[in-house]
Amino acid sequence: MPTNGQPVTLPEQLRLQFASVERRLWRVETAVAVCSVVAALVVSWLALFVSDRVWATPVWLRATLLAAGLAASAIAVLRWMDRWVWHKRDQRELAMLVQKKYRKLGDRLLGIVELAGEHEHSANFSPALY
Numbered sequence: 001m002p003t004n005g006q007p008v009t010l011p012e013q014l015r016l017q018f019a020s021v022e023r024r025l026w027r028v029e030t031a032v033a034v035c036s037v038v039a040a041l042v043v044s045w046l047a048l049f050v051s052d053r054v055w056a057t058p059v060w061l062r063a064t065l066l067a068a069g070l071a072a073s074a075i076a077v078l079r080w081m082d083r084w085v086w087h088k089r090d091q092r093e094l095a096m097l098v099q100k101k102y103r104k105l106g107d108r109l110l111g112i113v114e115l116a117g118e119h120e121h122s123a124n125f126s127p128a129l130y
Helices: 011-053 061-087 089-101 101-116
Strands: none
Touching: 011 061, 011 089, 061 101
C-alpha cells in the first residue's frame, strides 16, 4: 500500500492480457517438457535397439542407457516444475519475456508493471499519470 493511501493497480484489460500470455506460455512449456521426456526415452530405447542389432549388449550398458533416459526425463520434469510450481513467474518476469521478442512493447510493459508495483510514491505523486 502506498504511503499516501492511493493504491495503483494494473488496468483490468492488461491483467487479462498477462493471464493470456501466461496460459500460452504454460501450454508451450508443458508441451516442450512432455516432448523432452518422450524424446529422451525414445533416444535411449533406440540406442539400445541399435546396440542389440550390432552386438550382444551387456547389462551394464543397458542399465546406463536406461539411467541416461530417465535422468534426461527427470531434468525436463524438474525444469518444468521449477518454472511453474516452485518459482512461478510474476508479471515483471512475463514483461521481460515479452521484451526479448518485442523490445519496445516489452519496455513499456515493464515500465507499467514497475509503476504499479511501487509501494512508496514520491511527494508529487499523480494517480492520473500512473
